[in-house]
Amino acid sequence: MKALSIAATGMMAQQTNVDVISNNIANANTTGFKASRAAFQDLIYQSMQREGALTSEAGSTRPVGIDIGMGVQTAGTVRLNTQGGMVATENQLNVAIDGRGYFSVLMPDGNQAFTRDGSFQLSAEGEIVTMQGYQVDPGLVVPPNTTSVEINEQGVVMAYVENDPIPVELGQFSLTTFVNEPGMRPVGNNFLLATEASGEAQVVTPGSPGTGLLRQGYLEASNVNVIQQITDLISAQRAYEMNSKSIETADQMLSAANQIR
Helix, strand or coil: CCHHHHHHHHHHHHHHHHHHHHHHHHCCCCCCCCCEEEEEEECCEEEEECCCCECCCCCCECCCCEEEECCEEEEEEEECCCCCCEEECCCCCEEEEECCCEEEEECCCCCEEEECCCECEECCCCEEECCCCCEEECCCECCCCEEEEEECCCCEEEEEECCCCCCEEEEECCEEECCCHHHCEEEECCEEECCCCCCCCEEECCCCCCCCEEEECEEECCCCCHHHHHHHHHHHHHHHHHHHHHHHHHHHHHHHHHCCC
């Protein structure tokens, strides 16, 4: 009886589904977090009777076949890159991306990572860094005795030093885009890595066609819809229970068959 193994694949698939949903709910308040969904696909089919097979010497054929599927498997987890809401922080080093794009961050190993989390800080040397102390690329240094920092929508960074009414231009934030954003690999700490699936990184100026603008004093909230996630969680739980019921039913049928005298 195939029902036992088929239902087992369904239970494993729904367990993965619950894991993904749980991670979404856990990150409902994570800055710049993008929710994911589990995508599934059916397994191979065992053909008991082929469609179009001859059913008589007169040449009549079978209009439909008898195909028994072997269950389901997880095809992947798809990241949903919809825009999160804007949260005002009144922190002049907080920057949100309104639209497509990622901040580029220089990791300690020399590689680049990418993030939507613009909750930046200053290092002891005045460099603009992430919460982990990693340098935002390109490197921008705020002079000592700076009274305020302004970042416009195109990413130009200006600093007012002491009582000088004329600001000093420090440089410009750039954004990075990818052809296939869901193909990026999440590695934790709000960082993503480029992969062969994502395509090559394209460095662009904020506000360029197809690229987002920067909003100083804001952070992008998680795009997790908690109500939708709870609904999906209930649906996954019920699907898990139905697969469990299939195993129970198959077990009862096998038990009945074994008791035949």
